[in-house]
Structure formats: C-alpha cells, structure tokens
Amino acid sequence: MGQKSEAGLDDRFRRFGTVGFTGITRVNDFIAHLEEGRVAGTRCRDCGQVFFPPCADCRSCFSRRMAWFAVEGEGRLVSWSRLAFGPAGFQEDVPYTIALLDFGGYKVFGRVDRAVSEEELAVGLPMKVRVERLPGDRLSYAFVKA
C-alpha cells in the first residue's frame, strides 16, 4: 500500500489509533478495511475459529489461511470507564471512555463515541462500531448506540 518501514516492510498499522505503538504486523490489512469503512476480524479458513482482534495465525489448528470478516450488527456493552486522566500522548483527549462490546462469538475493545454521554451507558446496552478518521491521517473506531 505504498508505505514501507526502514527495513522495507509494510508498516500501515502505524496509523491505527490515537497513538500507535506497533507499525508492522501480518494483519496490516486491518487498515485497508478501516479505509473502506469496515472494522474487520479474521476467521480461520481451515477450522472456522473466529478472531477479534484479527490474528494472522490460528492457535486452534495452526493454519495461516485466514479470511477477513466485517464486525457487523449489535454488540452488548460489557463494561466501560471514563478516564479523567490519560497516559502520555492522550492528555489532550480526556475525558474519554473506553469500553468492551460482546458480539456473541467475539468481543471488541475500543472507545465510546464522544457524542454518547456516560449517562446513556448501561451494562447490556446494544451498541455498534463505526470507523473514525482522526487528525494526522490516522484511523480508529468507536462505539455508538445501536
């Protein structure tokens, strides 16, 4: 996708999230899916095991043959927390809310969209994921009410 690390490797993943800590991964196509508006996980083509966050390798059957799938539909809010302090690189962002959604076969960790107030949240609330574009050509996703 036109981006290369010093070692000549594809480092698109550097663009993920508010602050990136990982540049190179074999699931770099996660970024391509975000570009196209999808939050995607992987499913093993050999045994059917589902992975979110996506994995390049299947720990059930050791296969490396993975297919991408889009996270769709409603997940249930497992829990959340609104941060009054942020780590280095996030101080300008506070307050913000991190959360976990349960989609049945897999769970998704991420941020709650800023438009959703904490008063609207409750354990079990149906929510869905939406791709977010951040300043500096960065990509992420956030949860909104379903």
Place this chain on the structure above:
Amino acid sequence: MRRVAVIGVGQSEFVRAYPGSIRELAFEAFREAMEDGGLKPAAIDASIVCSAPEYDRQRSPAGVIAEYLGLNPQPTFYVETLCSSSTTGVRLAAALIASGQHDVVAVIGFQKMSEISSAESQERMGRGADIQWESPFGTMMPAYYAMYARAHMAAYGTTLEDLALIRVKSSVYGRLNEKAVYRKEVTPAQLADPKDRMAGPVASPLRVGDCCANADGSSCLLLAAEDRARDCRKKPVWLLGVGSASASVNLTGRDLFTGLSVAREAARRAYRMAGVGPDDIDVAEVHDCFTIAELMAYEDLGFAEPGGGRELIRNRATYREGKIPVNVDGGLLSKGHPIGATGGSQVRTIVLQLRGEAGAMQVKEPRIGLVHNIGGVGLYGNVLILGIE
C-alpha cells in the same frame, strides 16, 4: 522434593521518592533480610532480582544489584511479571531449592518509580496491556480495574460506599505501618464528598481514594531448604502452596469481568498443593491496587461467594479482629505500590504475622497465611500459602 521455608524478610520504607539509586534501594531490604536471617552474603547460593521494566534506565538490573549486594560469583537473574514479579521470583526460588540445585536463594524486588513523571509512568502501565490493540485507545491500569468495578456493581449491586469501606480499612492499618507511604486516616465522608480530593475522578467509577499510589521501595526474601532452615535464627515459615496462572492480556479474550480468573486458578492450585481451603486461612495479604481488586479477591480466594465480598467489608470480617483479616498492614492502598517490591512486601507481612512479630498489626496467633499477588490487570496471578509449625 525438598520442603522450602522463608528464613529472612526485609523491606525498605515505601516512599514517594527514594533519595538514592536502584542498587542502594535494593540494599535497604537486603540488609534487613540478612540481619533478620542472621546470614552473610556467602551463604546465599543464588539471587533472583524482580521488577517491572522501564521505570529506571538500567537494563538487566540483576547484574548491578547482585554486585552491590556482594552476591558474586553466585548465579543471578532477572524476572518480571509486572506487579507480581517478586512472587514469581519466590516461585522460581522454591523450584530451585526443592529440586536440589540451591540451598538458599535471595529474592530481591525493587521499583524506583519517581525518576519518571506520573503521566510517563501511566503510559508504561498502559503498555503493560496489549500495545497493538488496546493501548492505541489510551488505556490505563485504573480504567481496566474500573471496568471490572462497573461490571461487579451491575451484576451484584456492589456500591461505591462498599469500595470506600475498603479504603477506610486500609487507612486504619496504614496508620500503624511505619513503612507505609500513606499514613493518614481516610473516612467514608471524604470519599462521599465531591469536593474532597479523595473523591476526585480517576477512571469512572473509581476515585482517587480507590487507587493505590506509586512508590519507591524494595523487598527481600530469603528462602532455604529444610535442613538449612532449621539452623536459622528465626522460626522457619514454610511455603506450603504455590499456585500461578495467566489470562489473556486483551479483555476481548476474557469471559469473567466480576472477578479475576488468574486469582481463582492460582488459588485453586495453591490450596490443592497446601492441602488447605479458604476456611483454614488465618490472615491474608491481597493485591489491593484498587479497592475493587480487594473486594474481588475476597470472592476469588473463596473467603466469600461471588457477589458476597461486600458483606465481608460491611461486617468488618476482614479487619484484624474479624473472621479473615485481610491487608492488616495497610495493603497497597496505604503502603504504596512499588511494583516489583510489592509481592515480597506481602510475603514479609505474612511471615511476620506467623512468627508473631507484626507488632501493632498482629493478628491473634495465626498458623496459616495467604498471599495473593496479581500482575497487570489479572494477566498474571500468584497465590502463596505459608504456615508455621
């Protein structure tokens, strides 16, 4: 397999900022443990140095610490499992002794957190989580435990007032512990008053008073094989059970959010090895990095049924005079949490309790004690059971 005993314990004061280097900090606890055990450095067959990395600049700290403590040419190595590093050190020391490789092993835990800013420290703690899939969202330790608190409240009706009672208990004993960083009284009213600093938001629903403070500190434990332990200055305290477990770093890989699976699994293994159950424990040290962590520990260790933890604190069952005294040294909440030193400090407290040397904090004639030490947010778990003859 040879039996293993703790024959010497030491701990530095836990302070906001230690006025010295990591080797000097480590020496504080080492000297106390060696004097406690009545040993000279030549009696130590190996050392295990434990901390969470990246809080100071020294790479491979075992080398400089072993040198400064006079523990060359004996073997030394570094071990880390974040906040449970020093009980992981105990587990390894016990294995080395039980297998016959060494007779006496020193486990030295240290952490000097004051060299970096609080935000930098939080960034490092955030990177103790999954840096590929979680840290890009701006995660921090308090927020993860806060998510457990929220889930526990939703499932069982646990309240912020219940969590405040944990902090209040901690402060009762922190005031008695001369080595604790926080020695002031905390009242339920403080945590209920939005204008009070203790009630200030950190990561909802957790408040300042629900969180332990960073600290600088060190701990040292001397472990020995049975025949060596019998000759020591102090009554040996036997390591009866050791249980450890791990869990998925990323919360997406977990199913339990009202307790820590690592604590339940490590406890199961430790109880089985020791041949005892929760009702046999006379005194416990649990990893109360946050108030909710202590409440969940009551349940994960079997002192209460899931959801029943709040009754223990409401009924003061975990006070010194209660059915199962927990953290009667002030715990992490009052002592402070110098990450790599914490587990060793917990073991020290239990050893002093079992010997009857805990002073103002002494529980009445305990025979069996338990240590619950958790690394990361329920990522690593160690449970140790100790006893006296």
